[in-house]
Amino acid sequence: MTAAPGRPRAGLGPADWRNLDSAAVRGIVSAAGYIPFRRLARADIRATFGAGGGAGTRSVASYDQDTTTLGVEAARLVRRGGSDGGGVPAVDALWFATANPAYLDKTNAAAIHAALRLDTATPAFDFGGALRSGIGALRAALDGRGATLVVSSDMRTGLPTSPDESAGGDGAAAILVGDDSDGPLLAEYLGAASATEEFIDRWRTPGALRSKAWEERFGETKYGPLGERAWREALAAAGIEAGDVESVVATGLHARATRALARMLGVDATRVVDDLATTVGNTGTAHAGLLLASALELATPGQVIALVGLADGVDVLIFRATDAVVRRVPARSVQSQIDEGAPVAYGTFLSWRQMVELEPPRRPEPARVSAAAAGRSEDWKFGFVGSLDEHGTPQLPPVPGARRVPMADAPATIVTFTVDRLAYSPSPPIVFAVVDFDGGGRFPVELTDVDAEKVAIGDRVEMTFRRLSTADGIHNYFWKARPIPGASEGE
Amino acid sequence: MGSHGIKDRVAIVGMGCTRFGERFDCGLDDLIIEAATQTYEHAGIDRDDVDAYWFGTAQSGMSGITLARPLGLQDKPVTRVENFCATGSEALRQAAYAVASGAYDVAMAVGAEKVKDSGYAGLNAFPVPSDGTGRTLTAAAMFSMVAPAYGERYGVDEAAMREVLARIAWKNHYNGARNPLAQFRKELTTERIAGSPPVAGLLGVLDCAGVADGAAAAIVVRAEDARRYTDRPVFVKALSFVAGNGSGLGDPDYDYTHFPEVAVSARDAYAQAGITDPRAELAMAEVHDCFTPTELVLMEDLGFSARGKAWEDVLAGVFDLDGALPVNPDGGLKSFGHPVGASGLRMFYECWLQLRGEAPPERRIVGERSLALTHNLGGYPGEMVSFVGIVGNQPG
Numbered sequence: 001m002t003a004a005p006g007r008p009r010a011g012l013g014p015a016d017w018r019n020l021d022s023a024a025v026r027g028i029v030s031a032a033g034y035i036p037f038r039r040l041a042r043a044d045i046r047a048t049f050g051a052g053g054g055a056g057t058r059s060v061a062s063y064d065q066d067t068t069t070l071g072v073e074a075a076r077l078v079r080r081g082g083s084d085g086g087g088v089p090a091v092d093a094l095w096f097a098t099a100n101p102a103y104l105d106k107t108n109a110a111a112i113h114a115a116l117r118l119d120t121a122t123p124a125f126d127f128g129g130a131l132r133s134g135i136g137a138l139r140a141a142l143d144g145r146g147a148t149l150v151v152s153s154d155m156r157t158g159l160p161t162s163p164d165e166s167a168g169g170d171g172a173a174a175i176l177v178g179d180d181s182d183g184p185l186l187a188e189y190l191g192a193a194s195a196t197e198e199f200i201d202r203w204r205t206p207g208a209l210r211s212k213a214w215e216e217r218f219g220e221t222k223y224g225p226l227g228e229r230a231w232r233e234a235l236a237a238a239g240i241e242a243g244d245v246e247s248v249v250a251t252g253l254h255a256r257a258t259r260a261l262a263r264m265l266g267v268d269a270t271r272v273v274d275d276l277a278t279t280v281g282n283t284g285t286a287h288a289g290l291l292l293a294s295a296l297e298l299a300t301p302g303q304v305i306a307l308v309g310l311a312d313g314v315d316v317l318i319f320r321a322t323d324a325v326v327r328r329v330p331a332r333s334v335q336s337q338i339d340e341g342a343p344v345a346y347g348t349f350l351s352w353r354q355m356v357e358l359e360p361p362r363r364p365e366p367a368r369v370s371a372a373a374a375g376r377s378e379d380w381k382f383g384f385v386g387s388l389d390e391h392g393t394p395q396l397p398p399v400p401g402a403r404r405v406p407m408a409d410a411p412a413t414i415v416t417f418t419v420d421r422l423a424y425s426p427s428p429p430i431v432f433a434v435v436d437f438d439g440g441g442r443f444p445v446e447l448t449d450v451d452a453e454k455v456a457i458g459d460r461v462e463m464t465f466r467r468l469s470t471a472d473g474i475h476n477y478f479w480k481a482r483p484i485p486g487a488s489e490g491e
Numbered sequence: 492m493g494s495h496g497i498k499d500r501v502a503i504v505g506m507g508c509t510r511f512g513e514r515f516d517c518g519l520d521d522l523i524i525e526a527a528t529q530t531y532e533h534a535g536i537d538r539d540d541v542d543a544y545w546f547g548t549a550q551s552g553m554s555g556i557t558l559a560r561p562l563g564l565q566d567k568p569v570t571r572v573e574n575f576c577a578t579g580s581e582a583l584r585q586a587a588y589a590v591a592s593g594a595y596d597v598a599m600a601v602g603a604e605k606v607k608d609s610g611y612a613g614l615n616a617f618p619v620p621s622d623g624t625g626r627t628l629t630a631a632a633m634f635s636m637v638a639p640a641y642g643e644r645y646g647v648d649e650a651a652m653r654e655v656l657a658r659i660a661w662k663n664h665y666n667g668a669r670n671p672l673a674q675f676r677k678e679l680t681t682e683r684i685a686g687s688p689p690v691a692g693l694l695g696v697l698d699c700a701g702v703a704d705g706a707a708a709a710i711v712v713r714a715e716d717a718r719r720y721t722d723r724p725v726f727v728k729a730l731s732f733v734a735g736n737g738s739g740l741g742d743p744d745y746d747y748t749h750f751p752e753v754a755v756s757a758r759d760a761y762a763q764a765g766i767t768d769p770r771a772e773l774a775m776a777e778v779h780d781c782f783t784p785t786e787l788v789l790m791e792d793l794g795f796s797a798r799g800k801a802w803e804d805v806l807a808g809v810f811d812l813d814g815a816l817p818v819n820p821d822g823g824l825k826s827f828g829h830p831v832g833a834s835g836l837r838m839f840y841e842c843w844l845q846l847r848g849e850a851p852p853e854r855r856i857v858g859e860r861s862l863a864l865t866h867n868l869g870g871y872p873g874e875m876v877s878f879v880g881i882v883g884n885q886p887g
Contacts, residue, residue, distance in 0.1 A: 362612045366627060370620035377622040395741055397624065416640055416747060418692035420632030422613060432628050434636065434747075442743045444626060444873075457639075468623065476623035 026142060027185035027319065029089050030176040031293040032077035032330065034070055035169075035280055035337040036061040037449040037482070038344035042166045048346050052161025058281030060344050061170035063352040063427040064448055064466040064480065067098040067153040068108045070286075072115040072465040074172035075151050079116065080331035080409070089176060089183045091118055092146035097127035097137040098153045099285045102467070102475055104128075104206070111477055112151060114382030115465050117406065131202070131253060134285035135309035138175055138292075139317055142189045147178035154284035156253075157353050158210040167255065169281025173289025186296050186328060187305065187319035191237030195226040196313035202253055209354065216256050223257035224264065227314040231265055234306070234316035242266035245306045245318070247299065249273050249291045252310025253282055261310065273298075279338050292319075294334035299325045332485070340485040342451070352427065363424040368471035384408040384463055384479045386441060394441030407463070411484060412437040414459045419452045426469060435461055435481055449482040460487035494731070496763025497591040499886045501727045503709050504720035505534025508840040511705035511827040512674040519551050519605045520561035522706035526833075527562055527601055530708040534720045538562050541710065542595035544569040547582030547602035548832035550617045558601055575869020576614075576779070577732070578602060579707065580835030580878040584730045587711050596712060602837075603706035604830030613702060614831065630781060631699050633871035635692030637784040640747035645799040653693065655802045656783035657681035660697055662811055663780060663819050667826020669812075669854040674703040674828040698783040703828020707836035709843075714886060723847045728862065729763035729881040731756040739873025752877040753792035753868060760879035761794070766862070769794045770816050773881075774860035775845055777838035779868045780823040790818070793866060793879070817856050820845065831869075835878065838865035846884040861885045 038060040045053035061070055079089070094116070096109035109124035118124070127133035134152035141148035152175075156168025178185075201219040204211040213219075235242060248267050252258040255277075262272045273295055275282070283290055288309045295305050299321035307317040350356045379385040380397050386407045387398035394405050417433035431447040433455070447455065448466060461481040468476045507529025509522050517525075531537050544567055546558035555569025574581040579602030586598035609615055613629055626633075642652045661681045667673040679697065687695030710720075717724035735752040739745040757769075766772050778793065780786035790801035795816055796809070804810065810818035821827070821841035824834060842863035844850040867878040 362610070363629070364609075364611055364615050364618075366623070367618035367620075369623035373620055373622040377624065381622050381624050393743075415743075416636050418628075418632045418635045419689075420628050420635075420691045422631055422690050423627055423629045425627075430628060430632070432626075432632055436743050440743070442741050442745075444740055446626075446628075468627075478624045 024179040024181060025185065025188055026177070026179050027188040028175055028296065029147065029178045029183045029185060030078045031186060031296050032074055032174050033290040033293040033334040033337070034074035034077055034172045035059050035334065035341070036065060036070065036171065037340070037342055038062060039341040040344055040346060040349050044346040045161060045166055049161045052166055054166045056278030057341070058166060059169040059171055059283070059341065060349055060352070061155050062448060064468060066102040066467050066475065067100050067155055067172070068102045068111050069465050069467055069477065070155070070170065070172035071096055071098070071151040071153040071174070072112050074153065074174040075112055075116055075149060077331045078149070078174035078176055089178070090147050091122055091149045091176070093148045094118060094122060094124040094151065095127060095137045095141060095148060096124070096151045096153070097133040097285055099129060099131045099133070100155050101126065101128050109151070111382060114378055117383040117385070130312065131285050132309070132311035132313065132315070135288040135307070135311070135315045135317070138177070138289060139192050139194070139315055141177040142192065142317065147176060147182040150175045150177055150289070152286040152289045154286045156282060156284045160350060160355060162210065164211060167277065167282055169283040171280060171283035171290050172286050173293050175289050175292065184324045185322050186324050187299070187321045190240065190304070190318040190320055191234055192315065192317040193230045193233035193237055194313060194315045195230040197222060197226060201312065216254065219254050220257040220260055223252070223254060223261055223310050223314060227261040227308065227310065228264055230314040230316045231308070234318055238318040240304060240318070244304050246271055246303045247273055247295055247305045248308060249288070249295050249305060250308040251275055251282070251287045251291055253284060254310055258310050261308065261314070276338070290334065296321065296325060297330050297333050297335070301326060336485070348427070361422055361424050361428055363422060365424055366469045366471055366476065368474045369476045379404065381478055394437060394439070396441055396443040407437060407441060408479065410437045410439060410441070410463070412461050412481060414455065414457055414461060415442070416457060417447070417455050431455055433461070433481065446480045447482065448480040460484045494759050494763065496729050497587060498728050498763055498765070499714050499726050500591045501587045501711050502714045502717035502724035503727065503839070503843060503882065504712050504717050504724050505530045505710040506708065506840050506843045507533065508672055508707040508837055509705050510672045511703040511830060511833070511837065513607050514704040515607065517704065519557070519603055522605070522704060523558060523561045523601060523603045526603065526706035526708040530599065530710055534710045536597070536710070536720065538564060541567070541597050541599045543567065543586070543589055543598045545572050545582040545585045545598065545600045546570065547572045547578040547600065547835070548604055549573055549575070549578050551603060551605045551832065575876050576781070576829065576831050577835055577867040577869045577876050577878040578832045579837070580865065580867040580880060581732065583709055583711070583836060583839060583880070584732060584878070586709070587727050587730060590711050590713055596716070597710060599708060599710045600836060601706065601708040602832040602835060604832040605704050606702050606830050607704050614829065629691060630871060631694055632691035634782040634785050635694045636747050637788055637872055638693045641784065641788065644746060644748045645802070647802055649693065652802070653685050654681065655787060655805050656693070656698055657684040658805050659780065659783045659786050660684045660825055663823040663825035666812055666820050666854055667822020669851065670822050670826065673822045673826040674701050675826045694782060700781045700824035701828035703830050705828070705830040705833045705837065707833045707840050709836055709839060723884065725843050725846050725882045725884055726886050728883050729760040729879065731760035731763065731879045732876070734876045735870065735874055737874040742873070745873055747872050749788055750792050750868070750872060750875060750877065752875050753789060753866065756877040756879045757793045760881055764862070764881040766881065769864065772860065773816060773862050773864050774858060775817045775820050775842070775856050776864040776866065777821065777823070777841050778818055778866040780819055780825050781829065786818070789866060793864070812854055812856070820850070820854055820856055835865065835867040838867060839880065839882065842882050846882065
């Protein structure tokens with residue numbers, strides 16, 4: 001099938017929306033990327049199997065993370081990193097996109113919604129399945145209305161030694177899209193265009209551990225013309241020339257086609273930003289958002305940024321950074337997260353991704369969560385909301401009837417800790433600590449993103465949303481503590 | 492209001508205890524029958540002479556029927572009791588109170604547990620449907636946090652602490668080697684204990700109680716009736732129980748160097764029994780040495796040592812078989828393992844033997860003292876139940 005003839009599908013520019021909603025300027029209110037803590041050195045793959053691998057590192061989500069929890073971390077960062085530190089912007093809708101959902105049927109965005117403690121009236125929707133859903137959700141939000149938090153997340157791997165294994169990455173991005181009335185915009189949305197065609201490039205059947213891809217050259221012949229067309233129409237929609245674009249963010253899992261398209265855009269190669277391939281890897285559904293967030297952290301006022309995504313077609317979104325980009329201090333920049341990663345052994349990586357199964361401790365696996373019990377404690381389980389005692393000291397877990405206090409963003413200090421080599425864990429041993437929160441409250445809690453031999457009393461920790469275990473297909477989400485990146489140990 | 496106790500109103504007139512260990516040859520019913528049969532024989536009665544039964548098991552069965560079936564009880568009231576690792580003690584406490592109340596003439600407490608049938612290392616809690624936010628740590632890990640905290644507070648460095656903990660396990664293995672009912676009957680060097688494979692924190696495998704099956708039982712009657720059953724009854728002096736409310740886990744002032752529930756139950760028990768100086772007045776104590784740091788801290792919570800001094804007393808041999816106050820002369824949980832429902836009654840069994848002069852000579856405690864203490868806890872630092880019982884071989 002081809003598009004109906006005679007009616008060019010030009011992109012929509014903001015002018016079209018201004019006609020409907022006269023004064024509003026639409027764009028990006030806030031943006032953040034989340035890169036999990038662990039890094040796999042690609043050389044370790046070749047060292048193990050004599051094949052595969054490559055140079056650099058890729059990001060690795062921990063055994064207790066999935067695309068939902070990665071998304072929560074990105075969304076927490078975007079909400080902490082408001083434009084000018086002026087409070088948390090309102091969210092009218094939460095959209096979540098991933099090609100690697102923790103659940104089918106069940107809405108994964110609901111857990112993110114709960115972890116962010118969004119209002120019950122705020123809808124949470126999944127854009128599931130396809131890699132393109134990440135940039136697609138972003139474009140739909142930009143073309144839509146209201147303050148829409150677009151969270152995209154992915155965990156990419158393949159069979160050991162495969163290109164997908166080494167080139168893939170794990171990560172998430174959260175982009176808060178809104179009008180200038182929703183908060184000072186970091187970037188105005190100038191326009192977009194998409195080109196779509198059905199062809200077989202990359203595919204995965206539900207439940208499969210890995211994707212498959214057709215030989216590269218065929219896809220390259222498809223992406224080139226589609227990309228040129230979308231690019232041309234997006235520039236027209238934005239009312240700019242290729243030469244006006246100062247920063248091109250191009251991403252697609254078809255690396256060869258992505259590189260080729262970037263060369264065809266008429267933009268100097270120096271303006272094509274680093275796609276983080278050597279440090280993070282390609283985070284699939286999340287990568288457009290992650291690179292956009294990174295680009296905004298580096299942008300200068302007035303800079304025109306073009307986001308180009310290749311996935312079963314090509315999407316081009318064009319933005320212009322505002323003065324707010326220099327005023328804004330990211331809660332945790334993409335670059336700082338890249339710098340703070342720590343290595344994971346290849347064997348551990350393989351076990352975390354279920355490519356190999358390690359001998360578990362001889363302890364019973366956790367029972368499945370009770371839906372009724374979890375439903376009663378949504379505030380605590382998903383939002384880490386405690387209560388206050390009569391002296392105003394936080395109590396964790398909360399006491400029924402007492403005044404509630406959100407604790408997820410409170411930093412804490414390790415009072416004492418132990419390493420449990422016997423308890424069941426998907427990745428033993430369990431490192432467990434008693435922590436005291438700044439401003440009061442104590443909680444004994446499991447640590448994560450930590451090396452057992454490096455923990456010390458006095459270490460500073462922060463809360464992080466994790467998947468503790470899975471039983472009967474039900475994921476048990478709750479919070480753990482992790483060392484605060486950059487906080488010196490033992491202080 | 493007040494905790495008055497039932498001093499000298501009830502006496503134990505018969506006890507039984509199976510060999511503890513990997514009883515793969517026995518089911519729960521076999522263990523129950525073995526312990527109960529011994530107990531009936533000691534008291535010189537049979538199952539029909541007992542008016543009411545309390546059956547302690549944490550998770551080997553449910554309801555009184557689990558006891559009534561193997562014993563073939565006819566129309567008897569049987570109550571199944573569970574109170575964490577203090578389950579066996581709780582069964583005796585209920586039976587003793589039932590007799591003291593006058594409701595029954597003869598009551599029996601039976602505790603039994605088949606831990607080894609689970610196929611897992613360590614004890615496992617029965618899964619209660621939950622929201623999934625509870626801790627999943629092992630007890631070993633929770634108690635392991637006591638060692639560094641104690642060391643920090645009282646200036647005991649890690650090497651010294653390792654020596655103290657090994658000394659506790661060494662003593663209990665020494666005693667257990669002299670007990671034919673113990674699971675482990677072998678003396679171990681402190682070097683081997685200190686070097687055992689790590690389990691949690693500073694603790695190695697040999698800092699932990701074993702995992703065993705077992706059963707124990709006791710028959711109680713009114714004190715004035717006791718000599719109709721035996722010429723050497725053991726009188727109940729105190730039974731105290733405290734269930735903590737878990738607040739220690741969230742209390743920034745709780746420092747993991749003591750167990751408040753234990754201190755409170757000990758104080759109450761000493762008041763019931765009229766004891767003012769336990770270290771001098773007790774002939775012996777059986778305490779809940781689930782992990783070596785637990786026993787260390789218990790010496791202080793039970794008032795055997797001054798705060799911060801138990802580690803020195805341990806090294807000085809105060810609690811050795813020939814020390815000023817022998818602790819765990821039967822070998823403790825360390826040597827017996829911990830079949831949850833049976834352990835509390837197993838502790839009383841050692842008191843029964845020692846106070847009646849029936850302990851074998853190689854571990855017999857000599858002296859004039861007539862009182863013995865048992866301490867049984869369940870749960871974790873900051874969130875535990877604690878039982879303290881005191882018995883004596885003299886009324887009044």
